[in-house]
Amino acid sequence: FVDATLRLQPHGGRFLEMGKADVRDPEQVAQEHPGVAYRAFDLMEAGPERIQEMLGELRSLFEAGALHPLPVRSWDVRYARDAFRFLGQARHVGKVALSLPRELDPQGTVLITGATGTLGTLLAHHLVTHHDVRHLLLTSRRGDQAPGADTLRAELE
Incomplete structure (x- = not known):
């Protein structure tokens, strides 16, 4: 998906890699996608003080309604195969999570x-x-x- 996303970037576009699995060499990305700025981001590089500032800024943006949580689609763990199939289609927005069945009600x-x-x-x-x-x-x-x-x-x- 990284290659497809990079191809979609316009001149002057920015690509921020948040994952750890498919980090690219920025020089190679610049050669293959001229005009696209590529940066792999590791939150730990920011340090504890800056991370605290960023979290405070995020909290303020959520409280002001400028940001909204991404949707979460939950699948019963017994349907994990279906959840992974859905995830593999890459047509979702937000997170896909597996949930454990609720505990039995001792009074039920x-x-x-x-x-x-x-x-x-x-x-x-x-x-x-x-x-x-x-x-x-x-x-x-x-x-x-x-x-x-x-x-x-x-x-x-």
Whole structure:
């Protein structure tokens, strides 16, 4: 994307490289894109005092409404593949973030289907012991007639 952006710069344009992955040699950029000023920016070069000044200036600009936060599009981490595909299309503005599912509400009810099978039983125990879930709705094809259903109920109470 750097090359495409540099090609779009008009004479007198400025390109400020904020990333660390594709930093170019300014002399080479000047040869390939005459009239375009290229500079790689490393915030740490500014030093702590100047960084503090810049952050204060930014805060003032946000408070005055002259600047607005970039939009953030959040994707559930379970859909990370889709998020990276979306990011790769480079048609977004702002940030793309992955989020973790919210924690289970210990006062809520969790439905477990296939609850009397091995996996359902393990999941029920895990939810009770590790997530403090107190209300389970356990369903299965055999219901309370399933082998081990009475034992499971007693263990979870």
